[in-house]
Amino acid sequence: MKIDISVVLFCFSADHILTKCLNSYLVQNYPVSRFEIIIVPISNRSESRKVIDSYFYSGHINIKIIHNIKNNIFNHVINIASGKIIFFTCDFVYADKSLLEHIYNAFTKTLPVTDFVVGKTLPVFEIKPKQLFSEQSKLLFGIQEKSSGLHILNKNDIAFFLNIAFRKNLVFNKIYFETTEQNLFLKYRFSEVHLFRKKIESKNKKIYYCPNMIVYYLIQKKDLSIFNIFLLSLKKGMFTALLNKQSTGKSLFHNIDVLLFSFLKVTYRILFILPFKFNKSNIEIIRINFYRMGHALTNLITF
Numbered sequence: 001m002k003i004d005i006s007v008v009l010f011c012f013s014a015d016h017i018l019t020k021c022l023n024s025y026l027v028q029n030y031p032v033s034r035f036e037i038i039i040v041p042i043s044n045r046s047e048s049r050k051v052i053d054s055y056f057y058s059g060h061i062n063i064k065i066i067h068n069i070k071n072n073i074f075n076h077v078i079n080i081a082s083g084k085i086i087f088f089t090c091d092f093v094y095a096d097k098s099l100l101e102h103i104y105n106a107f108t109k110t111l112p113v114t115d116f117v118v119g120k121t122l123p124v125f126e127i128k129p130k131q132l133f134s135e136q137s138k139l140l141f142g143i144q145e146k147s148s149g150l151h152i153l154n155k156n157d158i159a160f161f162l163n164i165a166f167r168k169n170l171v172f173n174k175i176y177f178e179t180t181e182q183n184l185f186l187k188y189r190f191s192e193v194h195l196f197r198k199k200i201e202s203k204n205k206k207i208y209y210c211p212n213m214i215v216y217y218l219i220q221k222k223d224l225s226i227f228n229i230f231l232l233s234l235k236k237g238m239f240t241a242l243l244n245k246q247s248t249g250k251s252l253f254h255n256i257d258v259l260l261f262s263f264l265k266v267t268y269r270i271l272f273i274l275p276f277k278f279n280k281s282n283i284e285i286i287r288i289n290f291y292r293m294g295h296a297l298t299n300l301i302t303f
């Protein structure tokens with residue numbers, strides 16, 4: 001039977017969830033004979049390699065493993081993919097059981113015709129967190145959903161590297177990666193695919209969002225801290241600025257003002273407000289200002 005979807009799984013070092021990730025593709029509501037998994041080991045950890053080899057030799061699923069490819073990884077993966085649809089993900093997330101079914105439907109059974117689709121990433125907690133942590137973590141993965149169906153991605157929304165699908169011929173014929181771009185892409189691991197997105201948009205292609213394409217991101221106990229939430233907000237602001245760099249048009253002084261003002265607000269609230277009023281409202285104000293700092297900092301660096 002022909003392969004419809006090539007799942008490209010970038011393995012970094014998430015040994016704690018790699019087995020769960022691979023198992024999630026064995027129980028899909030989609031015929032196992034109609035998709036393949038191409039594993040790209042970015043990390044050479046022996047624990048990860050043992051898990052990968054056990055699935056490779058089991059014969060339960062179509063698996064290809066990319067070995068010792070240091071340059072042109074994306075181009076090489078795209079070339080060897082058997083499916084007409086390519087799905088990028090990584091070992092930090094595991095798939096909803098209907099993920100591949102919704103990917104296939106998004107490209108074959110919907111109008112308008114789509115070339116590039118972003119899915120939803122939902123946080124799942126290793127331990128039950130306080131409500132405050134749960135709400136703040138979910139905000140970091142948020143995309144503005146205009147409806148329950150397929151719709152065009154808002155330009156300010158961030159598309160995550162761990163849940164994107166596209167037509168192979170779109171990249172093969174129109175968009176190819178330079179080696180330097182690939183290195184930058186992998187440097188940020190599963191972060192926002194700003195380079196890919198810029199290439200897509202430069203070809204006047206629309207990026208669609210499918211809320212039914214769901215993967216789950218496991219948040220470990222050690223990640224449940226206010227510091228990590230603020231750090232991720234800073235990072236999200238930086239990547240949003242990269243996405244919208246050509247359209248911002250903000251002056252140098254404007255970005256300096258935003259950076260300094262946000263820094264002062266963060267410092268004041270952390271030192272003088274948060275110790276006495278540790279609540280949702282203050283956490284959200286600080287998180288937003290970390291986001292603004294990241295946005296302004298990136299604009300200044302790339303000005």
